[in-house]
Amino acid sequence: MNSFWAVFKREVKSYFTTPVAYVFLVVFLFFSGYLTFKQGFFEIRQADMYAFFTNMPLLFVFLVPATAMRLWAEERRVGSIELLLTLPITASQAVLGKFCAAWFFLAIALALTFPMVITVSYLGDPDVGLIITGYLGSLLMAGGFLAVGCFFSAVSKNQVISFVLSVVACGVLVFAGMPTTLNYLSTFSPAGLVAAVENMSFQGHFESIQKGVLKFEDLSYFVLLIIAWVTAGMIILEERKAS
Amino acid sequence: MISVRELRRNFGAIVAVDGVSFDVEKGQVLGFLGPNGAGKSTVMRILTCFLAPDSGTATICGYDILKKPIQVRRSLGYLAENVPAYDEMTVGGFLNFVCDVRQLFGKKRKQALDRIVPMCSIESVYHQTIETLSKGYRRRVGLAQALIHDPEVLILDEPTDGLDPNQKHEVRGLINKMAKDKCIIVSTHILEEVEAVCSRMIIISRGRILVDSTPEKLKQEHRCSLDEVFRKITKSKVA
Numbered sequence: 001m002n003s004f005w006a007v008f009k010r011e012v013k014s015y016f017t018t019p020v021a022y023v024f025l026v027v028f029l030f031f032s033g034y035l036t037f038k039q040g041f042f043e044i045r046q047a048d049m050y051a052f053f054t055n056m057p058l059l060f061v062f063l064v065p066a067t068a069m070r071l072w073a074e075e076r077r078v079g080s081i082e083l084l085l086t087l088p089i090t091a092s093q094a095v096l097g098k099f100c101a102a103w104f105f106l107a108i109a110l111a112l113t114f115p116m117v118i119t120v121s122y123l124g125d126p127d128v129g130l131i132i133t134g135y136l137g138s139l140l141m142a143g144g145f146l147a148v149g150c151f152f153s154a155v156s157k158n159q160v161i162s163f164v165l166s167v168v169a170c171g172v173l174v175f176a177g178m179p180t181t182l183n184y185l186s187t188f189s190p191a192g193l194v195a196a197v198e199n200m201s202f203q204g205h206f207e208s209i210q211k212g213v214l215k216f217e218d219l220s221y222f223v224l225l226i227i228a229w230v231t232a233g234m235i236i237l238e239e240r241k242a243s
Numbered sequence: 244m245i246s247v248r249e250l251r252r253n254f255g256a257i258v259a260v261d262g263v264s265f266d267v268e269k270g271q272v273l274g275f276l277g278p279n280g281a282g283k284s285t286v287m288r289i290l291t292c293f294l295a296p297d298s299g300t301a302t303i304c305g306y307d308i309l310k311k312p313i314q315v316r317r318s319l320g321y322l323a324e325n326v327p328a329y330d331e332m333t334v335g336g337f338l339n340f341v342c343d344v345r346q347l348f349g350k351k352r353k354q355a356l357d358r359i360v361p362m363c364s365i366e367s368v369y370h371q372t373i374e375t376l377s378k379g380y381r382r383r384v385g386l387a388q389a390l391i392h393d394p395e396v397l398i399l400d401e402p403t404d405g406l407d408p409n410q411k412h413e414v415r416g417l418i419n420k421m422a423k424d425k426c427i428i429v430s431t432h433i434l435e436e437v438e439a440v441c442s443r444m445i446i447i448s449r450g451r452i453l454v455d456s457t458p459e460k461l462k463q464e465h466r467c468s469l470d471e472v473f474r475k476i477t478k479s480k481v482a
């Protein structure tokens with residue numbers, strides 16, 4: 001357990017000692033605000049954060065892989081992985097330590113969007129439950145994207161390659177659930193397949209949490225997705241660490 | 244303390260380590276020699292549980308590298324060839340991270356740092372980030388990292404590579420000082436270093452052990468300098 005915390009602490013610190021954290025936070029906070037107001041936050045005339053949360057999948061598709069790409073690719077390129085994995089740390093402690101550190105960082109980024117909550121509360125009387133589930137859904141989704149990004153970061157030594165691969169994978173996971181994709185699919189495939197694709201995607205699960213409905217299937221979808229990708233990351237890392 | 248049995252490891256079609264066996268006892272400094280690409284680093288990486296062998300095994304301080312990798316890593320200090328470290332960290336931050344992982348807290352950590360920082364003469368760069376260090380300082384930080392928990396077994400992959408003659412002398416002095424109560428493996432291709440620090444030497448080429456002897460014995464047997472012995476052995480037996 002101590003080794004896990006050591007990795008976690010080091011990783012969180014390293015986000016803030018390099019410009020990565022600041023660049024990420026500025027870009028994320030700017031776009032999360034910009035998109036919300038551009039898409040008619042005032043025109044809707046409702047004191048809720050729907051417009052804010054709807055953009056999260058799109059933002060995360062690009063920004064989460066950007067935080068995840070360095071996790072292992074950097075470590076392998078510089079060779080520090082040989083240090084890390086010859087210290088008394090198991091591969092799972094190392095992978096989980098890094099994953100949780102990056103997730104914690106994303107949680108900080110989400111927490112820093114608090115002015116949005118203040119704005120909405122000032123303008124009206126929002127449903128607090130909805131805001132909380134919205135944040136919970138975003139955090140779970142960030143974890144899902146991060147697990148995908150973490151896996152692809154272990155796949156390649158090159159950060160650009162791991163970034164591109166994880167953007168594509170995350171994109172597929174989001175856009176598979178978009179109505180346009182599903183409509184197109186339903187023109188030639190059986191209903192069962194369309195439903196399966198819809199259920200595999202982030203979109204539906206995220207929307208249902210965001211609407212304030214905490215269903216076991218939605219929560220377990222994200223939890224299983226994270227466990228599966230993180231485990232796959234551990235396996236691939238074990239395989240490729242020395243190459 | 245180290246016992247290696249029939250280690251084998253291939254990388255694709257390349258045979259890196261081909262049936263290596265040896266034992267090292269406490270108080271010995273084993274020089275691990277061989278031409279580039281002979282398999283020295285691979286053996287070291289297997290012993291530190293970074294790479295898994297294809298077959299064969301080894302025990303370090305009684306722990307099997309395949310069954311108890313965490314205990315093995317706890318009981319050894321390892322300086323890898325390219326001195327991996329986290330460039331964006333300061334020397335102090337980096338050593339504290341290693342202490343975290345090695346579970347040195349409170350008083351023990353303070354003692355360890357007070358001992359190791361002057362020992363590796365890195366006081367002057369303690370607050371500098373690692374990326375700004377010269378090669379020599381970087382290697383000394385790597386050594387400090389390997390020695391911080393006062394391990395029983397030390398595995399050093401080319402510890403004096405890139406150091407100036409004074410620093411080389413210091414590192415060799417350091418190894419000699421620690422030699423009697425530790426078990427040390429040093430890989431190198433600097434033969435004067437072997438004479439300066441090693442009580443025993445193994446020459447390895449193409450993944451096989453060619454010679455396992457002491458520097459004095461080898462010089463007597465061949466009646467020439469170690470340099471010539473090395474050339475004779477690696478050239479004749481490989482060709």
